[in-house]
Amino acid sequence: MNQTRTILFVFITLLLSAATSCTQKATVFESQGCGTCHKPSEGVANPSLINISESYNGMEDQLVQYLKEEAEPVINPQKAGIMKPYLEKTKTLSDADLKNLADFIMSHKQ
Numbered sequence: 001m002n003q004t005r006t007i008l009f010v011f012i013t014l015l016l017s018a019a020t021s022c023t024q025k026a027t028v029f030e031s032q033g034c035g036t037c038h039k040p041s042e043g044v045a046n047p048s049l050i051n052i053s054e055s056y057n058g059m060e061d062q063l064v065q066y067l068k069e070e071a072e073p074v075i076n077p078q079k080a081g082i083m084k085p086y087l088e089k090t091k092t093l094s095d096a097d098l099k100n101l102a103d104f105i106m107s108h109k110q
């Protein structure tokens, strides 16, 4: 009986921590309002998350630099003005939040 309870407890704890880490990943992206323009798979003027993750394939560091306004945009520089106000916000984020944001974007790579 006790053992069943322990197993159940461990199982629930694992489940909860998995659920929390998923929500945290989406949170920075959602709380900064990025999802209004960037959808997982649709969008040309506002590049989709799949498009961004593929353009930055293997260059997650550069993606973080871009979000800190330390690297130039690579996808649609003519439209960079639209992103400018959001980069003003992302460049003030902590390194942990930036990593979270970049991980979330890169998780859309197919």
Ligand code: HEC
Residues within 6 Å of the ligand: 029, 032, 033, 034, 035, 036, 037, 038, 045, 046, 047, 052, 063, 066, 072, 073, 074, 075, 076, 077, 078, 079, 080, 081, 082, 083, 086, 087, 089, 090, 101
């Ligand atoms: C009002 C619409 C809008 C919002 C909101 C928005 N973006 Fe963008 N984003 C764009 C447009 C348009 C581009 C294309 C311009 C470009 O590539 O520089 C873009 C491009 C990008 C790129 C690719 C940059 C490159 O290398 O070309 C990334 C990464 C990105 N956005 C992340 C974000 C994040 C993170 C947020 C939230 C903090 C966000 N965007 C909010 C419109 C938006």
